Every structure is written in structure tokens, then in C-alpha cells.
Amino acid sequence: MAHxxxxxTLIQPDIVWEDKKANLEQYSETISGITGAKHIxxxxxxxxxxxxxxxVRLAESMDGPSVHWMADTASKHRCILTGSLIIEENGKYxxxxxxxQPDGHIHTYDKRHLFAYxxxxxxxxPGETRMIVQANGWRINLQVCYDLRFPVWARxxxxxxxxxxxxxxxxxxxxxxWKTLLQxxxxxxxxxxxxxxxxxxxxxxNNYTGASSVFGPLGETIWQQEGLKQCHTVTLEKDQxxxxxxxxxxxxxxxxxxxx
Numbered sequence: 001m002a003h004x005x006x007x008x009t010l011i012q013p014d015i016v017w018e019d020k021k022a023n024l025e026q027y028s029e030t031i032s033g034i035t036g037a038k039h040i041x042x043x044x045x046x047x048x049x050x051x052x053x054x055x056v057r058l059a060e061s062m063d064g065p066s067v068h069w070m071a072d073t074a075s076k077h078r079c080i081l082t083g084s085l086i087i088e089e090n091g092k093y094x095x096x097x098x099x100x101q102p103d104g105h106i107h108t109y110d111k112r113h114l115f116a117y118x119x120x121x122x123x124x125x126p127g128e129t130r131m132i133v134q135a136n137g138w139r140i141n142l143q144v145c146y147d148l149r150f151p152v153w154a155r156x157x158x159x160x161x162x163x164x165x166x167x168x169x170x171x172x173x174x175x176x177x178w179k180t181l182l183q184x185x186x187x188x189x190x191x192x193x194x195x196x197x198x199x200x201x202x203x204x205x206n207n208y209t210g211a212s213s214v215f216g217p218l219g220e221t222i223w224q225q226e227g228l229k230q231c232h233t234v235t236l237e238k239d240q241x242x243x244x245x246x247x248x249x250x251x252x253x254x255x256x257x258x259x260x
Contacts, residue, residue, distance in 0.1 A: 003137030004238045006163070007037040009079075010223075012212040012230035013044065014200035015169075018058060020048040024069050030231050031077055038233060039136050042196045043083030044167050045145050046095065050202045051169035052086070055123045059088035062106075070100045078102045080135055083167055083196075084111070084144050092125040097142050097167060099133050107133050111144035112153055120146075138162045138238065141191075145170060148181045148195075156189035158251060162241050163192045170197050171206040179211055179224070186215035190244050190251055192222075192236050199229060217244040 011030055016022040031041055045051065048066050049058050060066050066085050074081040080101050087096040095111040110127025114120040130153070131142045139161040145168035147153055154164055164185055170178040178197065186193040192214065199210045214222040214234050223234050245251060 006136055006138045006236040006238070007039045007233055008163075008194055008214075008236065009034055009038045009041045009231065009233040010194065010196045010212050010214070011041065011043050012196065012210045012225065012228075012232075013047070013198055014229055015044070015047065015050045015198050015202075017050045017203045018052055018054070020058075020066060023048045024066065028069075028073065031073060031081075034077070034231060034233065036233060037235075038077070038079045040080045040082065040140075041077070042165065042167060042194065043081070044196050044198045045084045045097075045169045046086060047083040047167075048085055050198075051118070051206075053119060053123045055086055055088070055093035059086045059093050061088055062108075067098060067100070067106075070098060071104055071106070074100045074102045075104065082142070082165070093123060094127070095120070095124050095144060097131075097144050099131075099142065107131060107142075109142040109144070111147065113146045113150055115146045132161050138236075140165050144168070148178070148185065151185065151188065152257070154185050154189060155254070155257075156191055156251060157254070157256075159245070161189075161191060162238060163194060163236065164189060166193070166195045168195060168197045169202075169208065170211075172209040173206070175209055175211050175226075179213060182213050183215050183219050183221075186217060187219035190217045190248070191241060192216060194234075199227065217241050 097109040099107040109131035141161040213224040
């Protein structure tokens with residue numbers, strides 16, 4: 001069945017620090033080179049700038065050039081395009097994951113857990129709600145970077161979603177945590193987990209090695225690449241999620257709670 005498969009392309013770039021033009025140009029070239037089926041193309045966190053705290057200078061509106069570029073690209077290549085940008089709205093600044101469909105429809109998720117260690121909480125406003133989107137009959141939970149450390153926010157209460165998608169600027173110094181937490185979220189939620197990170201170095205001296213990853217619902221490594229620029233497409237099979245949950249119905253035994 002057509003809806004049994006989901007083709008996700010992970011782009012692991014070397015982000016040029018705070019240079020939107022250069023970054024969008026490199027993504028346009030990379031996306032134009034993708035061959036084969038692609039339902040979703042994923043860019044990392046703050047893909048046009050790098051993980052910058054200069055929100056006032058770099059922020060755009062939802063009607064700004066970067067969102068327009070996303071919409072044009074999604075339409076041109078007939079795919080969903082997603083990643084996070086610095087967005088200003090009503091005088092507040094957000095690390096916003098934007099999900100743009102080829103028909104121009106947009107969903108957004110504002111990063112809930114702001115990285116206080118880097119003072120992100122001093123420059124941005126946290127989101128308040130989860131966002132579960134749909135693509136080709138699959139349900140996908142959107143998250144940004146530091147959200148990964150908080151399992152309650154990701155908890156799959158029953159059969160809410162099939163894929164957890166996290167976009168990040170996660171540095172090499174803590175890359176073991178990145179890989180381990182992605183795998184843990186897959187195991188505990190019995191879902192696919194896709195994590196898209198960057199490589200290179202930012203202006204603050206942080207080094208990034210990527211380790212963009214795809215894990216299956218039993219925690220098995222489907223794909224992972226560290227240290228190099230990448231543009232890689234994986235094909236996920238929904239039957240793998242269904243069989244895992246039917247054979248090992250662990251989600252039925254989870255503690256019940258409400259997110260307020």
C-alpha cells in the first residue's frame with residue numbers, strides 16, 4: 001500500500017554562520033540533486049543561521065524570505081520541507097520548526113525546552129503545545145534539539161504518532177547524549193526516530209559532527225552518519241511499527257498523565 005512507506009531525506013549540512021544567503025543557496029543545490037522518491041526533506045535547527053542568540057537582528061516574520069524560500073522549494077520539488085528558523089511574531093522571538101507542504105499549507109512547532117546553558121531562554125519564548133503532523137498517512141511528532149532530553153514531552157500515549165522527528169544543532173562535546181537519547185526515545189515510544197543535526201564549527205567555537213540518525217521502533221540503528229555532509233534518504237515501513245506494538249504492547253502499561 002502506498003501509505004505503508006515514508007521516504008524521508010535527511011540533510012546534514014555545514015551551516016555557514018549567520019549567512020542566510022549562503023545557506024539557502026547550498027540547500028537549494030542539495031535538494032535539486034535528490035533523486036528518487038521523497039515525501040519529506042529535513043533540514044536542521046536554525047538552518048539558515050546556525051544556533052545564534054542574535055534573535056533581534058536575524059529574526060524574520062512568517063512572511064519573510066526564508067519561509068517563502070521553503071514554500072517555493074516544497075512546491076518545486078513536490079515534497080514537504082521542514083527545519084527550524086528564528087521567527088519574530090508579536091514582538092516575541094521563537095526557535096520555530098516550520099513544516100511546509102507542497103500545496104503551501106504550513107504547520108509550526110515552537111521549541112518547548114529552551115537551552116538555558118547557552119542562554120537561549122533569555123532571547124526566545126518557549127512553545128506551549130506539541131505538534132503532530134501527518135504525511136502520507138503517517139503521524140509525525142515534531143521536536144527541536146534540547147526537547148530530546150525530556151521524555152515526558154515525547155511520550156507516545158497510546159498510538160499518537162509513528163515517527164518522532166528532531167532537528168538540532170547538537171555539538172560534538174555532547175554527541176554521546178544525542179545518539180543515546182534518540183535511541184531511547186525510539187525504544188520507549190515504539191516508533192521510528194529521525195534526528196537531523198549539522199557538522200562544522202560555529203563562531204562560538206563549538207564543533208559539530210552531525211551523527212544524524214534513524215532508529216527503528218525496537219531501537220535498532222537504521223542509519224547514522226558522523227563527520228561528513230550528508231543528503232540521505234531512508235524508507236520507513238509502517239508495518240514495522242504496527243508489528244512491534246502488537247507483539248510487544250508495552251505502551252498499554254505506561255503510566256497515565258496529562259500535560260498541562
